[in-house]
Amino acid sequence: MNQWQFLRYIFVCIIMSCFFSGLAGGEAAQPIVVLCDNRVDEAAIQQLLVTPACLETITYQSDVCFEKEEFFYLLDCKPGNIVDASCLLKSIEYLKKKNKFSVITIARDFLENGISLHFSFESFWTFKKIKIHGVFQGKNFLGHCYVMNRGDCFDEAKHEHSLVKIREMLLRDGYYNSKVTATFTKDYKTKDVSVNIFIEKGKRFMVGKVSVQVLGDEDEEDYYRLSGNITRRLSRRLSSQRYRKDVINREAVALKSYLGRKGFLQTALELEEYKNDHNLSIDLTWKISIHQKRAFVFFGNKFFSKKDLLEKMLDFGRSAWLLPASLLAEEITRVYKSKGFWNASIATQEEKERSFFIIQEGPRAIIKSIDMYNVAHFDQAVIRKHCFRKLLRNKYYDDQLYDEAIRLLANRYLHEGFLSCTVVDHSFVPTKNDHEYTLVVTVDEGKKSYVGSVTIEGYPLLQEEGPFKVCNGETPVVFDVKSIDDQRDWLVSHFQSKGFTHPRVKPQVSVNDTLVSIVWQIDSGEVVHFGKTVISGVNTVLPFSSILSLMGYKYGDIWDQEKVKRTFKAFKDLDVFELINLSPESVGKDQEKSMILKIQPDDPYEIRVRSGVELQHVRKYQTFNGLTYKIGGTALMRSPFNVGDVARIDLDFAHSHREVIARYKRPIFCTAPLMGTLQVYSMSYDQPGFVGSVNNIYRLTQNGCSYGLEYSADFLKVGCFAGYEGMTTHIKDPLLQESLIRAINFQPQLVDQMVNYFFVEPTVMIEYLDNALNPTSGSLTLCSLKSMIPFQRKYQDTAFLKLLFEQSFFVPIKFAVAAFRFRFGHIFYRDLSAIMPSERFYLGGSHSLRGYEADLAPPLGVFVDEETNEHVVPRGGRSMANVNIELRFPIFKKFGGVIFHDMGILSSDIFADFRPHNVLASTGFGARFYTPLGPLRFDIGWKWRTESAVERSYAWFLTFGQAF
Numbered sequence: 001m002n003q004w005q006f007l008r009y010i011f012v013c014i015i016m017s018c019f020f021s022g023l024a025g026g027e028a029a030q031p032i033v034v035l036c037d038n039r040v041d042e043a044a045i046q047q048l049l050v051t052p053a054c055l056e057t058i059t060y061q062s063d064v065c066f067e068k069e070e071f072f073y074l075l076d077c078k079p080g081n082i083v084d085a086s087c088l089l090k091s092i093e094y095l096k097k098k099n100k101f102s103v104i105t106i107a108r109d110f111l112e113n114g115i116s117l118h119f120s121f122e123s124f125w126t127f128k129k130i131k132i133h134g135v136f137q138g139k140n141f142l143g144h145c146y147v148m149n150r151g152d153c154f155d156e157a158k159h160e161h162s163l164v165k166i167r168e169m170l171l172r173d174g175y176y177n178s179k180v181t182a183t184f185t186k187d188y189k190t191k192d193v194s195v196n197i198f199i200e201k202g203k204r205f206m207v208g209k210v211s212v213q214v215l216g217d218e219d220e221e222d223y224y225r226l227s228g229n230i231t232r233r234l235s236r237r238l239s240s241q242r243y244r245k246d247v248i249n250r251e252a253v254a255l256k257s258y259l260g261r262k263g264f265l266q267t268a269l270e271l272e273e274y275k276n277d278h279n280l281s282i283d284l285t286w287k288i289s290i291h292q293k294r295a296f297v298f299f300g301n302k303f304f305s306k307k308d309l310l311e312k313m314l315d316f317g318r319s320a321w322l323l324p325a326s327l328l329a330e331e332i333t334r335v336y337k338s339k340g341f342w343n344a345s346i347a348t349q350e351e352k353e354r355s356f357f358i359i360q361e362g363p364r365a366i367i368k369s370i371d372m373y374n375v376a377h378f379d380q381a382v383i384r385k386h387c388f389r390k391l392l393r394n395k396y397y398d399d400q401l402y403d404e405a406i407r408l409l410a411n412r413y414l415h416e417g418f419l420s421c422t423v424v425d426h427s428f429v430p431t432k433n434d435h436e437y438t439l440v441v442t443v444d445e446g447k448k449s450y451v452g453s454v455t456i457e458g459y460p461l462l463q464e465e466g467p468f469k470v471c472n473g474e475t476p477v478v479f480d481v482k483s484i485d486d487q488r489d490w491l492v493s494h495f496q497s498k499g500f501t502h503p504r505v506k507p508q509v510s511v512n513d514t515l516v517s518i519v520w521q522i523d524s525g526e527v528v529h530f531g532k533t534v535i536s537g538v539n540t541v542l543p544f545s546s547i548l549s550l551m552g553y554k555y556g557d558i559w560d561q562e563k564v565k566r567t568f569k570a571f572k573d574l575d576v577f578e579l580i581n582l583s584p585e586s587v588g589k590d591q592e593k594s595m596i597l598k599i600q601p602d603d604p605y606e607i608r609v610r611s612g613v614e615l616q617h618v619r620k621y622q623t624f625n626g627l628t629y630k631i632g633g634t635a636l637m638r639s640p641f642n643v644g645d646v647a648r649i650d651l652d653f654a655h656s657h658r659e660v661i662a663r664y665k666r667p668i669f670c671t672a673p674l675m676g677t678l679q680v681y682s683m684s685y686d687q688p689g690f691v692g693s694v695n696n697i698y699r700l701t702q703n704g705c706s707y708g709l710e711y712s713a714d715f716l717k718v719g720c721f722a723g724y725e726g727m728t729t730h731i732k733d734p735l736l737q738e739s740l741i742r743a744i745n746f747q748p749q750l751v752d753q754m755v756n757y758f759f760v761e762p763t764v765m766i767e768y769l770d771n772a773l774n775p776t777s778g779s780l781t782l783c784s785l786k787s788m789i790p791f792q793r794k795y796q797d798t799a800f801l802k803l804l805f806e807q808s809f810f811v812p813i814k815f816a817v818a819a820f821r822f823r824f825g826h827i828f829y830r831d832l833s834a835i836m837p838s839e840r841f842y843l844g845g846s847h848s849l850r851g852y853e854a855d856l857a858p859p860l861g862v863f864v865d866e867e868t869n870e871h872v873v874p875r876g877g878r879s880m881a882n883v884n885i886e887l888r889f890p891i892f893k894k895f896g897g898v899i900f901h902d903m904g905i906l907s908s909d910i911f912a913d914f915r916p917h918n919v920l921a922s923t924g925f926g927a928r929f930y931t932p933l934g935p936l937r938f939d940i941g942w943k944w945r946t947e948s949a950v951e952r953s954y955a956w957f958l959t960f961g962q963a964f
Contacts, residue, residue: 054114174243177202208281216290263295340397420446452515499558531592657685743861840876850941851922877906
C-alpha cells in the first residue's frame, strides 16, 4: 500500500466515524429564541423538548452580571433530572420576571445518555437613578417629573419628555431663562443607565405690569370703575412679586369669587402673559367677559354676614341669577331656622339688576334642658352627658348639633343590643322665660337582643376559640354590631395565618324575638405557598446566597404576611439600600406566589454635617447656665466589600463633652443571621457641678474598642460585646480635690489614673410593642450583665459585675394608656469607692425620678468649698430600684397629657439602705406633642419630701421621647 492509498484510507475512516457518531448522538440543534420582547414562545420550548429527556449538563452565558447560584435557583430543571417542556417553560417564566433580559436563547445538544442545554441571555439597558445638579432646594419635586421608574427599560423618548416636564415646572416657578441638559453614565457590567441632569435656573422673573380689560353686554363705561377696582386688587397682590403659576391660578379663583359677590355670576377669565427680557418680568393682561349682572343686597342680617349669605347664593352656581328672589329667600329662611331662628322672615324686592332681601331674624331659640321619654335602660343624666353635651353647651339650638346627638344616642343603644331602637318624635316645650325651650325626645327602645348562637359552618372547633368562646358560653351575651366586625377580623386573620390569603367570610344574621343567631359561611380558597424569590434587575450589592439567608421564608412554605414583613425589616436593617420593594405576584395555577424583590443600593459614600446649640447644664435648681455650641458630622461608606457591610465615623464636639466613634458593621450570613460590629471610640464628658456651682466636678474619659455579635428575631434581640476600655477620672480643681473625693466616695489613688479593663457585656431584649416610639400596648424586657476585669494587677480591687434588669408594660384603657416600668440594678463584689463614677447607678432626671434633677437623688455627697460652705454632689450607688407609673391620654389632635408617679431607692452598701424611710417618690404631670421623630416631652414633678430647706421641691424637663 503506497502513501496515497494510506491517506485515502485514513480519510474514509474519519468520514465513516463522523457519520456513525452522528447517527448515535443525533444532530446539534441551532439555538432557539424562547423569550423576546417580554413574550415567552411556548411553541419554541415544545420544539426543544418534544419528549422528556435526562438533563446531563446545563451551561449559560450572559452579557450582564448574573450569578451562577441565582441562575440555578431560578431553574426548575437540574442536571441529572428528567426534564420536559413544562418544566423548562416554568424556568423561563421565572427568568422573565427578572425584568432584565430582552432575548433568551437555548441551544440543545444530544449526548449519549441525555441532552445538554446552553442558555444565552441578552439584556436591555435599564434606568437606574437620576441625579440633579445645580439645584439645592426642590430636588424631589423636579425628580418626580422624570417619568421612568427604576428598573424600567431605558427609553430615549421618555427621557426627552421628562426634560420637557422639568422645563415646564421651572417656567411655572418663573425661571424663563433656565437651561436643562443631561448626560448619561452607563454601567456595562449591569447595563444600567444613570441620568445626570444639570439645571441652570438663571434669574427668576417677577410679575410686571398688571392690566385688566372688562368686556360685557353693557357699554364699556359701565365697567370702568369695576376694571379699576380689579386692577388695584391684582396689582397689590401680584405686582413686583416673584412669578409663580400656582399663585396666579389662586388669584384667578379668588377673582371669580369676588365677581360673584359683586353680582357677576356669568363670567369668563382669560389671561395673556408677555415676557419682558429687558427687566426680567412678566406682564399680565386679564380679560374678563361679563354676560349678566345680578346683585344681591341684604338688610337686617346680623347672625350671618353678607359674605356668608352670598356664599349661600353662589351654591346655586351660575343658575342663581335665573332663580326668582322668593325662591332664594326660602333657602335663606331654611338656613336661619336650622340655626334656631324659628321666627325668621324674609321679604324680597327685585329690580333690573338687583335683588333686595329684607331680613327679620327674630330671637334665637335657647335649649335649656333635655327630657327623655320612654328611656328605661339608661340613666337620663348619662344620656345628656354623653349624647347631648355639645347641644347643651352651645345653649342655642342648631340642627347639626341635634343630628349629631341623635346619632350618638342611636349608636349607644345599638351597642347595648337594642337593634330596633328608634327616636319616635321630638318637640320643643317653652319654659317660663322667653325664647327658652326644653327639648323633649321620645324614644322607642324596643327589646334588648342577646347572642343566641354563633355557628361556623365546616369549622366547629373554631367556635371555642377567640371571640366565639364568650358567645357560646352559658352566660348570655348582649349582641353588639361591633362584635360582627371583630369576629370577621379574627376569622380572616386565622385563615390567613394558615396560608389562605384571600378567605371569603360572610355572616348570616337572623333575629328571633330577642335572640340573634349568627352563621358564618367561609370559603377559605386554596392554601397558597411561597414561590421563588426573583431579584428584579441585576444584583451587585450582596451575594445571592446572602440574600437567600435574609429571607424569613423558604420556597414552598405556607404563605404568611408576617414573614414578608420580617424579611423587609432584615434588608432595611442593613442600611445599604436606598430602595427596597418586596411584593408578591398574582397567584398562579399552582397556587404559588412568586416574590419580586427590587433593591437599589444607596450612595456608597455619604457625609453629613450637623451643628447647633445645646443647654450646657443646669444650676441653682433648673436655672440654665447658658447655651453652648455643638458641632459634629458623620462619614459613611456602604458595602466597601460588597457584603452588606457599613463603615461609619461619628464626630460630636461641645463645650462639655466630646465623642469620636468609628464603627464597622458586617452581617454574618449563616443559619441564624448575625450582625457583627467592630467599634473604636474615644469619649470625654464633664459631670455637672454641685448645686449652686457653674463648675464641673470631674471629667471622665473613656477610650476603647470592642467587638460584638447581635441576633435579632421577631421579638427577641440578643447581643454580646467584648473588648478593651480605659477610663480616667480627672478632677479639675486641685485645691478642692480632696474634699470632692470624699464627697463622691472615691479612692484617691484612682484619680487621674488610666485604668484599663477587659469587659464582656451580654444583653437580652424581648420586645412586644405595637410602636417603638410611642407604645400603646405590649411589654419590653431588658437584661444586661457587664463584667469589668482590670488588666493591671494593682487595680484588681476595681473588678466588678454589674446587673441591670428592666421590665415595662403598656395597657390600653379606652382612650388612655397605662404605662408601668420596674428597674433593678446591682454591682457585685466591690465597695462603692472602688467603682468608677460612670459605672455607678444614679437616680433623678427625666427618665427616673422626675421630681429630682439629673443624678441628684439621695444618697448624695457633701462637699465643703474654700469658704466652708456645704454643697451636695451626686454620688451614686451600688444597688438601685426604680418604679415608674404613668397614665398617658390624648388632649387635642397631636397634643397629649401624662400623669405620673415615680419611686426609687439607691444604696451604697449592698442593700443596707433599702428601708421604707429611704424610699424616694415624686408625682407630677406632663405634656406631649407628637412629631414624626417621637413625642416632644415636658414633665414637671414634685418631691414627696425635701432633705434641706434650700432644696427646691420640684424639677422640670424638656426633651424628646417618652420617659420609658
